[in-house]
Amino acid sequence: MKFLTSKRKIITEAAQTFTFTRRAMVLGGIQGTIGAVLAGRMAWISVAENQKYSLLSESNRVNLTLIPPRRGWIVDRNGRPLANNRTDFRVDLIPQRVVDADATVRHLAQLLSLPSDEVDRIRMELEKSAGFRPVQVADKLTYDQYAAVSVRLPDLPGVTPSQGFSRYYPAGSTVGHLLGYVGAATAEDYKERRDPLLITPGFKVGKDGLEKAFDRHLTGKPGAKRVEVTARGKIVRELTTRPDTPGRAIKLTIDAGLQEYAGRRLATQSGSVVVLDCANGDVLAMASMPSFDPNSFSDGISQLEWEMLSKDDHVPLRNKTLQGLYPPGSTVKPMVALALLEAGIGPQETVGCSGAIRVGNTLFHCHKRRGHGAVNMRTAIAQSCDIYFYQMAQRVGIDRIASMARRVGMGQKFDLPFPSQSYGTVPDPAWKMKKYDQKWQVYDTVNATIGQGYMLINPLQMAVMAARLATGKQLMPNFIHGAQRPAPASVGATNEHLTIIRDAMSAVVNGGGTGGAARMSIPDVLIAGKTGTAQVRRITMAERAGGVRGNSSLAFKLRDHALFQGFAPFDNPRYAVACIIEHGGHMIRNEDAPMIASDTLSYLFDPKKAMEKLETLEKGWGGTPTERQARQMGAFRLAKAIEKGEVPPPQADNDAANAANAMNEAAAQPAPTPAPSNEVDDAPPPPGSDPAGTP
Numbered sequence: 001m002k003f004l005t006s007k008r009k010i011i012t013e014a015a016q017t018f019t020f021t022r023r024a025m026v027l028g029g030i031q032g033t034i035g036a037v038l039a040g041r042m043a044w045i046s047v048a049e050n051q052k053y054s055l056l057s058e059s060n061r062v063n064l065t066l067i068p069p070r071r072g073w074i075v076d077r078n079g080r081p082l083a084n085n086r087t088d089f090r091v092d093l094i095p096q097r098v099v100d101a102d103a104t105v106r107h108l109a110q111l112l113s114l115p116s117d118e119v120d121r122i123r124m125e126l127e128k129s130a131g132f133r134p135v136q137v138a139d140k141l142t143y144d145q146y147a148a149v150s151v152r153l154p155d156l157p158g159v160t161p162s163q164g165f166s167r168y169y170p171a172g173s174t175v176g177h178l179l180g181y182v183g184a185a186t187a188e189d190y191k192e193r194r195d196p197l198l199i200t201p202g203f204k205v206g207k208d209g210l211e212k213a214f215d216r217h218l219t220g221k222p223g224a225k226r227v228e229v230t231a232r233g234k235i236v237r238e239l240t241t242r243p244d245t246p247g248r249a250i251k252l253t254i255d256a257g258l259q260e261y262a263g264r265r266l267a268t269q270s271g272s273v274v275v276l277d278c279a280n281g282d283v284l285a286m287a288s289m290p291s292f293d294p295n296s297f298s299d300g301i302s303q304l305e306w307e308m309l310s311k312d313d314h315v316p317l318r319n320k321t322l323q324g325l326y327p328p329g330s331t332v333k334p335m336v337a338l339a340l341l342e343a344g345i346g347p348q349e350t351v352g353c354s355g356a357i358r359v360g361n362t363l364f365h366c367h368k369r370r371g372h373g374a375v376n377m378r379t380a381i382a383q384s385c386d387i388y389f390y391q392m393a394q395r396v397g398i399d400r401i402a403s404m405a406r407r408v409g410m411g412q413k414f415d416l417p418f419p420s421q422s423y424g425t426v427p428d429p430a431w432k433m434k435k436y437d438q439k440w441q442v443y444d445t446v447n448a449t450i451g452q453g454y455m456l457i458n459p460l461q462m463a464v465m466a467a468r469l470a471t472g473k474q475l476m477p478n479f480i481h482g483a484q485r486p487a488p489a490s491v492g493a494t495n496e497h498l499t500i501i502r503d504a505m506s507a508v509v510n511g512g513g514t515g516g517a518a519r520m521s522i523p524d525v526l527i528a529g530k531t532g533t534a535q536v537r538r539i540t541m542a543e544r545a546g547g548v549r550g551n552s553s554l555a556f557k558l559r560d561h562a563l564f565q566g567f568a569p570f571d572n573p574r575y576a577v578a579c580i581i582e583h584g585g586h587m588i589r590n591e592d593a594p595m596i597a598s599d600t601l602s603y604l605f606d607p608k609k610a611m612e613k614l615e616t617l618e619k620g621w622g623g624t625p626t627e628r629q630a631r632q633m634g635a636f637r638l639a640k641a642i643e644k645g646e647v648p649p650p651q652a653d654n655d656a657a658n659a660a661n662a663m664n665e666a667a668a669q670p671a672p673t674p675a676p677s678n679e680v681d682d683a684p685p686p687p688g689s690d691p692a693g694t695p
Contacts, residue, residue: 529566
């Protein structure tokens with residue numbers, strides 16, 4: 001058997017040479033391809049993308065910082081600033097750049113002498129803030145404070161001192177609800193607009209009021225600063241700076257002097273004053289007090305001040321002019337009378353007022369317990385007789401009254417540059433069916449005709465009602481000076497009817513009516529108006545039998561609202577005014593709605609005389625709103641410090657000694673002379689003499 005043997009392959013020198021040459025060609029081709037790709041890429045980067053990488057290189061060497069633009073001014077009708085800008089030094093923290101937050105905040109608190117509540121605010125905002133959003137540490141710093149922080153920047157990563165402009169409101173709290181305030185942009189603002197300006201330290205956006213409504217108009221174009229930096233970010237030198245372009249100014253119809261006067265004249269009360277120009281509907285003043293200082297909000301309000309404002313029962317954070325809704329009370333009676341005239345009711349027709357009237361199974365009372373006797377339309381308005389309007393309203397029906405109410409501005413939605421408004425209610429059968437799925441009843445008409453029940457109004461609508469009664473035109477409120485508007489339509493009332501109403505409203509103030517406190521001290525200027533009292537609680541039959549409790553004995557929230565609307569001069573109306581004092585109860589004459597409204601209008605005729613009176617009154621009120629709020633803040637801060645145990649409470653012995661001294665002083669005073677026991681018309685009847693019923 002033969003075995004096959006393999007042939008051994010003979011490798012010659014020529015074969016080896018061929019194999020090596022083939023491999024070398026493959027490797028050379030690969031290397032050549034890679035080299036070509038690299039060369040091409042290098043050529044692309046150095047030629048085609050030269051500008052891109054030059055810019056990236058430059059950005060590593062040069063830092064570009066946006067300069068927040070100065071915000072446009074808000075000025076009054078005479079060019080007087082209501083909101084402007086002032087230069088200030090400030091310090092901010094960029095959360096994502098801070099290394100040791102606690103140590104940094106402690107260091108800054110020591111350098112800038114920050115109060116404890118400010119330190120708490122900074123720490124809280126650092127915890128809540130997104131990394132890109134700057135946290136304000138302090139502003140309005142002195143140059144020494146600014147320099148002290150600047151020289152320590154290498155030890156304070158994330159700290160950014162800057163020199164810029166801050167918003168300033170010269171009139172303080174008297175323009176708080178009118179103008180609103182500015183503040184740092186939120187993360188939601190940035191997500192919506194994706195504008196790098198929003199995360200620039202020192203830049204503020206409008207947060208409320210006109211500042212928010214005209215934010216884009218007031219915001220200018222940012223400037224920019226180029227500085228050369230090292231790889232570690234240390235500034236080497238400043239290269240160029242492009243200045244910012246300020247925002248555009250806005251000119252309002254507001255009279256700055258009148259606005260401040262109105263806010264101060266509201267005294268210690270919770271309420272609102274609105275003044276309109278009867279020529280065109282321009283809003284001359286719109287004050288809601290108590291208010292907040294927009295400078296505090298724009299600077300970054302402390303947690304302690306926010307707590308004080310939010311807990312105040314006078315609700316300083318609410319714009320009572322546009323967001324407050326109140327029963328208009330008897331201020332609607334001139335409007336109702338105009339509807340009666342339109343329906344054919346003669347102004348001389350009389351109604352007998354005995355003090356009460358039964359409607360169905362309910363007894364409705366007049367404010368004068370023993371009645372007014374026989375009254376016609378003029379007397380009913382002047383003396384605010386409820387019984388006259390109860391009876392006449394049943395004759396004409398609610399539809400005519402509701403129609404006139406809407407024509408004079410009640411319940412109307414005005415196109416205003418404010419983010420939040422409440423519009424009130426003018427009730428009628430269709431409204432009640434839609435709202436409550438109930439039929440309209442006669443007692444609903446009776447309630448509505450004296451401004452109670454479902455009827456609600458805000459102070460601006462009340463001022464519009466006064467202006468339309470004064471002019472017979474459907475004037476529309478306006479805040480922008482020089483705005484083009486169509487000519488107002490007519491209210492639909494004849495001049496004869498309007499003259500009757502104006503004469504009756506003059507009698508309210510100047511003819512022995514209920515508004516005598518509103519009589520003006522300006523020679524040859526008479527104001528016409530209508531007072532109002534709006535109940536906020538139900539008076540029971542038992543209380544009427546035993547004597548209705550006075551407002552002074554009630555808690556603040558249970559007191560009646562005090563109202564007044566009017567215009568001056570009554571024979572040639574130039575200005576209209578409305579004032580609502582929340583839970584005022586007509587308790588303090590100098591702080592009641594009629595006198596506040598009258599004094600506010602008097603400023604337009606004789607500013608010097610009006611200011612002299614105001615300054616005298618403010619001495620009894622504890623100073624200006626700014627001074628009173630500063631004392632309130634001090635007392636609140638002390639109370640919180642005592643609550644936390646940081647300050648010992650007052651000594652009980654001292655309190656006892658003070659009380660004893662007060663008692664001794666009281667004992668030393670002579671006994672007061674008792675008031676004469678003359679019977680008055682409004683004295684409550686003895687128990688059991690009043691028929692059962694509800695008001």
